[in-house]
Amino acid sequence: MDLLNAVVALLNFVVIPATAYGAQLALGALGVTLIYGILRFSNFAHGDTMALGTGFVILVTWWLQSMGVTFGVLPTAFLALPFGIAATAAVVLLTDRSVYRFYRKQRAAPVILVIVSMGVMFVMNGVTRFVIGVDEIRFADGAKFLINANEFKQSTGLAEGLAFKASQAQTIVTAIAVVALLFWFLNKTRTGKSMRAYSDNEDLALLSGINPERVVAVTWIIASGLAVIAGTLYGLDKSFKAFNYFQLLLPIFASAIVGGLGSPLGAIAGGFLIAFSEVGFTYAWKKVATYVLPESLAPDGLAQLLSTDYKFAVSFAILIVVLLFKPTGLFKGKAV
Amino acid sequence: MNMRNILLFAGMALLIVLEGSTTFGGLFGGSWNTALFILNFGLLSAIMALGVNMQWGYAGLFNVGVVGFIALGGLAPVLIATPPVTEVWTTGGVGRLIFALIVGAGVIALAITLNHRLRGKVRLVALCVTLIGGFFLYRALFDPAVEVIEAFNPATNSNLGGLGLPVLLAWPVGAALAAGAAWLIGKTALGLRSDYLAIATLGIGEIIIATLKNEDWLARGVKNVIGIPRPVPYEVDLQSSSGFIEFAARFGADPVVASTIVVKLLYAVLFLVVLLVLITASELALRSPWGRMMRAIRDNEVAAEAMGKNVTGRHLQIFMLGSAVCGLAGAMMVTMDSLHNPGTYNPLRFTFLIWVMVIVGGSGNNWGAMLGGFLISFLWLKVESWGPAGLEYLTSGLDPASPLREHLKDSAAHMRLIALGLVLLLVLRFSPRGLIPEK
Numbered sequence: 001m002d003l004l005n006a007v008v009a010l011l012n013f014v015v016i017p018a019t020a021y022g023a024q025l026a027l028g029a030l031g032v033t034l035i036y037g038i039l040r041f042s043n044f045a046h047g048d049t050m051a052l053g054t055g056f057v058i059l060v061t062w063w064l065q066s067m068g069v070t071f072g073v074l075p076t077a078f079l080a081l082p083f084g085i086a087a088t089a090a091v092v093l094l095t096d097r098s099v100y101r102f103y104r105k106q107r108a109a110p111v112i113l114v115i116v117s118m119g120v121m122f123v124m125n126g127v128t129r130f131v132i133g134v135d136e137i138r139f140a141d142g143a144k145f146l147i148n149a150n151e152f153k154q155s156t157g158l159a160e161g162l163a164f165k166a167s168q169a170q171t172i173v174t175a176i177a178v179v180a181l182l183f184w185f186l187n188k189t190r191t192g193k194s195m196r197a198y199s200d201n202e203d204l205a206l207l208s209g210i211n212p213e214r215v216v217a218v219t220w221i222i223a224s225g226l227a228v229i230a231g232t233l234y235g236l237d238k239s240f241k242a243f244n245y246f247q248l249l250l251p252i253f254a255s256a257i258v259g260g261l262g263s264p265l266g267a268i269a270g271g272f273l274i275a276f277s278e279v280g281f282t283y284a285w286k287k288v289a290t291y292v293l294p295e296s297l298a299p300d301g302l303a304q305l306l307s308t309d310y311k312f313a314v315s316f317a318i319l320i321v322v323l324l325f326k327p328t329g330l331f332k333g334k335a336v
Numbered sequence: 337m338n339m340r341n342i343l344l345f346a347g348m349a350l351l352i353v354l355e356g357s358t359t360f361g362g363l364f365g366g367s368w369n370t371a372l373f374i375l376n377f378g379l380l381s382a383i384m385a386l387g388v389n390m391q392w393g394y395a396g397l398f399n400v401g402v403v404g405f406i407a408l409g410g411l412a413p414v415l416i417a418t419p420p421v422t423e424v425w426t427t428g429g430v431g432r433l434i435f436a437l438i439v440g441a442g443v444i445a446l447a448i449t450l451n452h453r454l455r456g457k458v459r460l461v462a463l464c465v466t467l468i469g470g471f472f473l474y475r476a477l478f479d480p481a482v483e484v485i486e487a488f489n490p491a492t493n494s495n496l497g498g499l500g501l502p503v504l505l506a507w508p509v510g511a512a513l514a515a516g517a518a519w520l521i522g523k524t525a526l527g528l529r530s531d532y533l534a535i536a537t538l539g540i541g542e543i544i545i546a547t548l549k550n551e552d553w554l555a556r557g558v559k560n561v562i563g564i565p566r567p568v569p570y571e572v573d574l575q576s577s578s579g580f581i582e583f584a585a586r587f588g589a590d591p592v593v594a595s596t597i598v599v600k601l602l603y604a605v606l607f608l609v610v611l612l613v614l615i616t617a618s619e620l621a622l623r624s625p626w627g628r629m630m631r632a633i634r635d636n637e638v639a640a641e642a643m644g645k646n647v648t649g650r651h652l653q654i655f656m657l658g659s660a661v662c663g664l665a666g667a668m669m670v671t672m673d674s675l676h677n678p679g680t681y682n683p684l685r686f687t688f689l690i691w692v693m694v695i696v697g698g699s700g701n702n703w704g705a706m707l708g709g710f711l712i713s714f715l716w717l718k719v720e721s722w723g724p725a726g727l728e729y730l731t732s733g734l735d736p737a738s739p740l741r742e743h744l745k746d747s748a749a750h751m752r753l754i755a756l757g758l759v760l761l762l763v764l765r766f767s768p769r770g771l772i773p774e775k
Binding site: 044 | 546
């Protein structure tokens with residue numbers, strides 16, 4: 001029995017990584033859910049918007065680094081973030097103008113818009129690969145660790161090390177700030193209120209003089225901002241690879257649906273639920289179990305429920321269970 | 337078939353003939369080998385497009401897990417045609433594995449029964465106990481069996497092998513495997529909204545691919561299965577047969593080239609037979625009362641339900657049929673390559689590209705889907721060579737050593753994603769009913 005070491009191991013391998021990953025998923029799912037609430041379709045291009053935006057951020061980061069500009073202990077990518085968001089928002093608004101608006105005017109069925117977003121996904125995927133390539137890119141600089149595993153071991157005398165990567169701390173702090181800002185915007189400002197009104201009842205909102213094109217444009221800008229931030233944080237924490245961002249689509253959608261499509265609070269809850277289940281199911285619990293259980297009960301194998309290659313299966317299973325038993329999600333999303 | 341459609345198909349045939357016969361300033365390959373490769377690729381794609389068209393065109397079901405059903409069909413040639421690995425067919429190996437799979441299925445069946453019979457809190461507790469207990473029981477039975485199987489001869493086997501039956505038998509089996517998976521996913525997700533079905537199928541596709549990549553006992557995972565038996569003769573056998581050398585000499589052809597062309601032609605004939613059977617069957621079905629009912633359901637579910645049609649049941653039926661056709665195409669593709677390589681199953685290539693084919697060709701129309709299959713395959717394979725050539729021409733003014741030119745040349749392969757995405761967007765916008773619209 002060694003509870004302290006067990007707690008440290010749990011923090012190190014499960015709680016901290018899952019919290020950071022959950023924050024990244026939540027930011028991604030917020031974008032999906034906002035677009036669903038206002039534009040009423042599932043945007044399949046969201047993963048590739050994240051990839052494209054992160055690509056812009058990486059390019060600006062490289063340019064800043066070549067000019068000798070860095071951001072001290074923080075990664076230079078944070079300086080590049082506003083440029084990345086601006087560029088991505090411009091691309092997305094241009095896409096809306098040239099592609100989506102036509103179908104909106106026609107009041108096309110949501111499934112047609114989903115197929116259209118698939119076309120946009122193709123183009124964005126190609127552009128990302130064209131601009132930045134398919135290779136894995138690491139662009140994190142600045143301080144690496146907030147708490148270093150070895151130093152932690154030495155200073156506490158525990159057998160287990162606790163590593164808290166700077167990228168994880170940055171992810172969590174940024175996510176809290178962004179979410180607070182988003183909720184303030186949606187609940188307190190005039191534009192935010194008009195967005196919520198439009199999402200609740202389109203016809204009523206139009207009658208009260210809300211300009212739909214403006215609401216849509218603001219939604220796209222916010223969604224691309226969220227996508228670029230989520231993508232950059234994910235890239236800083238792990239690494240950037242265009243195809244991985246496409247694959248993030250499934251956990252992101254699962255988060256948004258589990259929380260209830262169209263519900264921002266639900267997207268955040270869903271993101272953390274998916275992240276913790278993914279990490280929990282694929283983590284090898286042997287280490288924690290050996291600390292907690294008496295020696296005779298300690299497991300022989302890795303005590304891993306699923307191999308990490310099946311992490312999609314976890315988000316998928318949660319998705320199916322929620323859809324079967326609570327089809328509008330945990331936080332009462334909308335069903336179009 | 338009216339004049340316009342015949343012309344469209346004739347144009348498509350002309351493109352393939354041109355690819356074989358002329359180079360036309362580098363626009364075409366000028367090799368019958370590549371022309372036949374494109375033809376076979378097109379035949380397979382046309383079959384896949386027919387499958388997706390059944391789901392989307394007839395019934396309006398949005399399936400974005402096509403890659404999973406194709407991959408599952410591709411598993412069949414390995415399980416049916418490769419020689420059995422008799423060494424692992426023991427009680428501790430395959431016997432125990434089959435027992436574990438039966439137990440796993442039993443646990444799920446029990447959970448479903450409990451879900452129907454019980455209500456309230458009791459149901460929740462009973463379900464949790466059954467599923468969690470069942471999971472650990474299954475793993476306890478399953479893991480040792482897998483260890484036994486994977487330990488045998490890892491360099492060439494480490495899987496349970498096949499049944500050693502003729503490979504053509506694997507085609508219907510591949511279709512059946514895909515239909516089975518479609519039944520499972522359809523049962524759970526078809527009653528839900530269209531977006532949810534899309535996400536659910538996206539998920540099942542990813543899971544099937546992950547399973548094929550990681551379950552080495554099944555089909556060696558990413559270690560690939562090579563040398564799957566073929567339904568046509570091998571090129572080397574042809575080259576050493578005196579009859580064939582004489583036959584080639586009569587055309588004045590090199591026996592090596594002739595053998596590869598003959599093999600590709602034989603595959604093309606096999607695939608063409610399957611395609612013709614499928615398109616005849618689908619056309620007959622679409623014109624029958626059943627086809628009219630499907631379209632009625634697609635156009636107005638509520639009205640069709642009010643007329644007493646079983647909407648969910650019909651949806652499940654068409655979802656299984658379409659997936660079976662995709663699985664059939666997957667089995668045929670693996671047979672042609674005689675290679676099972678799950679690493680190549682990319683959703684962009686095997687899901688979204690098939691969707692582009694259906695939409696460009698004309699959703700709801702079998703001939704349209706077929707034409708889309710041929711045309712988009714042709715473009716997909718040709719843009720790969722046109723992209724670099726075009727960039728070479730465009731950047732010829734730049735310094736050959738300039739890094740920009742190097743970068744552009746390296747990324748030119750990704751041109752086809754952009755090109756096909758644009759084709760999809762333009763067709764959806766300006767000709768949403770496709771090249772051959774539904775009547």
